[in-house]
Amino acid sequence: MKRRPPRLLVRLMVISIFVGAIPVLVLGSFSYYLFMDRVAHQVNQRNSQLLTETQMRLEQLYTTIDFSLTQLANATLLQDAVEWDFSGSRFQSFNELSLHLYQLQSLEMGISNVFYINFAKGWLLDNHGAFLLSEHPDRDRYIGYSERSEKSFWVTQQAEKVTADEEGAKSQADIAAVILMKRTPLHAMKPTGMLGVQIPRYEIERRLSSGGNRDAKLMIDADLHILAASESFSSEWSRLPDEFTAHLQEMVQPGSPATFTFDDSHLAVVNRSAYNGWYYVSIYSNAEIAKDARSIRNTMFIICFCVLLLTLLIAMAMNRRLYKPIRKLYDSVVRLSDSQAAGNYNEIELIEARLESLVETQIGKDEYIAGQVSQLRELFLFKLLIGEVNPAEVGSKSAHYELNAQWKQFCVVSLQISNWERSRYKEGDRDLMMMAVKNMMGELIPAANRLPAVTIGLSQVVVIGSTHETPEQFREYVGSLIVMIRKAVERYLELDAIFGISRSIHSLKEANRAYLEATEALKQKSVIIEQSLFFFEDLAPDRIIRVKYPAALEKALIEAIEENDYEQAKENLRLISRYLLEANVSYRELQLYLVRLLVTLLTDSLDSDEFLSQLLNDQKTIFDQLFELNSLDEIENWIVGKVLKPFIQWREEQSQKQYYIITEQMRKMIHEQYQTDLTMETCAEQLRYHPDYLRRVFRKGTGMSFSDYLAQHRLNVSKELLENTELTISDIAQQLNFQNSQNFIRYFKKMVGITPGQYRQSLRD
Structure with missing residues (x-):
């Protein structure tokens, strides 16, 4: 067979020349203009x-x-x-x-x-x-x-002798x-x-x-x-x-x-x-600039030419070295392919076409085998859940079907449609809809945390597992997955799904018991109509959970409200709700705890007639509104929007009014008593407030400290006395409560830049 010319090698050389030349030319041009700018800048x-x-x-x-x-x-x-x-x-x-x-x-x-x-x-x-x-x-x-x-x-x-041009310019x-x-x-x-x-x-x-x-x-x-x-x-x-x-x-x-x-x-x-x-x-x-520019241009041209030449030499050597194994592989593929068809491809294209053909053949075989294995796996899970697998064979068969996931906890979730009779579907559509639900569960639950879902009667049953350490974490994780599935079913299929969840298990040998628990939990749908998630562990009649009320978090919430810190108050409320949620209390118990919190918040707001009238304007009482909410997030958002935010806004308005009154009182004291030994403690004693509180209020109202404001006012008074009176420097210093005239002169020069005498002289000049 006649040996074909190395098309790929030619293309590699062209690409190498192109890729090598562009950076060198761009860098050279950029450097030239950069140095030109620097030369011009240095000369200027x-x-x-x-x-x-x-x-x-x-x-x-x-x-x-x-x-x-x-x-x-x-x-x-x-x-x-x-x-x-x-x-x-x-x-x-x-x-x-x-x-x-x-x-x-x-x-x-x-x-x-x-x-x-x-x-x-x-x-x-x-x-x-x-x-x-x-x-x-x-x-x-x-x-x-x-x-x-x-x-x-x-x-x-x-x-x-003065001469001028025709325009009269000198x-x-x-x-x-x-x-x-x-x-x-x-x-x-x-x-x-x-x-x-x-x-x-x-x-x-x-x-x-x-x-x-x-x-x-x-x-x-x-x-x-x-x-x-x-x-x-x-x-x-x-x-x-x-x-x-x-x-x-x-x-x-x-x-x-x-x-x-x-x-x-x-x-x-x-x-x-x-x-x-x-x-x-x-x-x-x-x-002068052009002279330096020519020197830079010539130097840059020589450097770029040398770099480009070196790049081409290296590219030629490396491409030849890389091309040798590709050529050997190409010759082997050509011997196994149609020589007429091989002439239409270059080396890489022919190798790619041959590999794609092999991969397609292998994929077809793998898909066929996978389909068979998938059906056998689902059949094994079906028998395992309904209890038809010998417990002694569970371990070996699970390994055979690759079902031995390294999870610390398992649970069985059973899904049923609760509003099938009221939906727009016919009875003949049930199997199709159940298949759609099964696909949704497969997409929304990560593959690493589930086994394939199986259909048992009117239910879709799936085994969910995770590596969470505690049952509470595992339950929260399972609950989040179920919420996603329920929303997807409601959104895309317009059906209401209810879920029964078993207790956590630690081996697939307990799968049958877990399936029975999930089925038993689903029976609660006739008792609790408004609920869609039923945990078997919640069905124990003697279940009593005693949770210590989060008094410390409640105190932190009240303190944030008193400081008008809306974001911190919102965060503290979120911490309270998360604490109660993690305590695994029932929804009704959770409502009682939040009622206690709401009563505490309303007690602190009784002084605000405007705020209370806003709450009482609704047709329903606030407690009726609270008990109508269906989730913790809804309750939390309701408290934030109905109580926290308006109450903090009212407190901020009151604080701003109080700050303004106090600030104006302190300004008036400074303007009237600047000739005395006026201090923050003196103001605090006269206004009957703590000095630290007045210090914070005055800075917030004026943007500067009390001492700086007093010093600035005394400086302004001294300028007026120097400008409008004939008082001596010593008299002005004494009037402004300086110990001696030298202290006043030093202070005035530090603030103005010149002495009082120079300032008075500059006004008269």
Whole structure:
């Protein structure tokens, strides 16, 4: 036979190449873009940090100059200069004032001129001497400064020759210097004079260019005029791009650096000063990021190519190794199959087809044998239940039919239909319906916990077993299974099923006795009509179960109600019902215990007229309603919805009203007695409550502790006294019951951040 080409090997190689290439390509692409983002982020972060350092150096210079100018404005000499006339008799005074102005100029500050303008007497003094204001070339500009409302402000000084483009925007060479103007006196409504400090443009540009960074830096005022530029700033950017200026106005806020496009080939990092609103800009080229990107791209390409090549080599070696046994098996199958049909399959498909054929043949044989064994097993169970099997043969035959389940307890359950005469079915349908019931029992009872159900007369009988340790656990388990079966029969067949359950047994030898007990239990249907589960062990006439009433659980339930804890109260009620259920009391006995619990709950609610009237509005009494319920879950839900929930809601409403009244009383005491040694114990004594209770109520009503609220109120009072009175710090401290003024100052500074004196001064500034 001609050897066929290895189709499977070819497919495996194609799949290996495809599966190996995709992760490498995806990982390489993802890594490339990830590193690109990181490079861009690092470049932006570095430039932003350098720009921030430059901004801090310049603003430190500005604030130092501003502080020095403020000190000079408050100096006695400058206040006296308001009254000086422009005459030779004041030569000595002018000389002394000129010396003070000159002392502000230092090399590290870069100040080129300091001048004083006396609007009241009409003269000006600067580095060049004293002049009459009316004869000075900048007279109009200085007078215009006096009309501004700011105490101090920054302005620009234009170069002597100003050029403008066709739109009237200023070029970067227009500004020669920046000037800080400060009015004197500082707090006067109409200034009598002004101090000015002039900083040349070249001094600012020198500081912008320092630091060794090649990026271009700009300083732009709030009106988007270029105040200064570093040495690396290109002359082509004498006019800022319109898109860039739009971004400045829309995106940049003080304290929030922003990065966006400057032009087609550059990016810009921008900070805005919270001091004077100027913009600090660092411009760098996209080529810096592209350079790193190319290096990353090339490295990533080489790595991905090597990984892909290695993957292909490993896949080729592994596929050849794995294919050898498959090829041997395929050749064996081909020899046993039709060679013509084998040509239509690849290696795996042909092997699969051959195995399916063998499995189908084996399954047919197994199903036939299983059917025969199943019928024999049911026949054996039938004879075992009706007592026709010799007890000595039970063990061996049970093993033969694989009925020796490793259970600790057994019971026999017998099912009958109680409403067959009233149902929509005919007598001829009985066998069909009983078969449907049998199938339901087989589906709902786990196979590991039952033997096959058998039909005996009008009953379906099944043996149920489990590994539960105690009879109570086993009974509860059997009961849960029977409830599921009964609901399924009622839902799908519209029939009422009743069940007789035997006592637990420990060997199949007792199966006949258990069947008779289950049959006897079913006879109770004529006595207890409303019940569908009949346990044989409940039929003993001398059965008396004495259960200790769960007083501890009842107490816990009452405590949860008193604390308005609805979820805990609901849980405690569930624990009580579970306790009574596990005690295996009868349903009527269970009702009596729950009546006692209900009486206790109603006794505690007699103070609520609204709640009691709600209960009495029903036509039936609450006890009649209780006795009409048919299950423990119904009783539990009824108590929760009828008693627990409305009563706890009523208590919560009363508690909220009480909390509000107490909280308002304590607030009033704080507002009236904050000048005394007021404590929680003092409030408790006056209001006649325990301090711990008041502490909890006050925190719940205000969201803060008593001491924090008292301290906050005293702080607010101190601020009002500092703002609206002339009381000394010592008097305020004494009025607020501080031991001394130092304690008050320390406390005020801790809470506000400044001393009381500084706070009062800031209000007056």
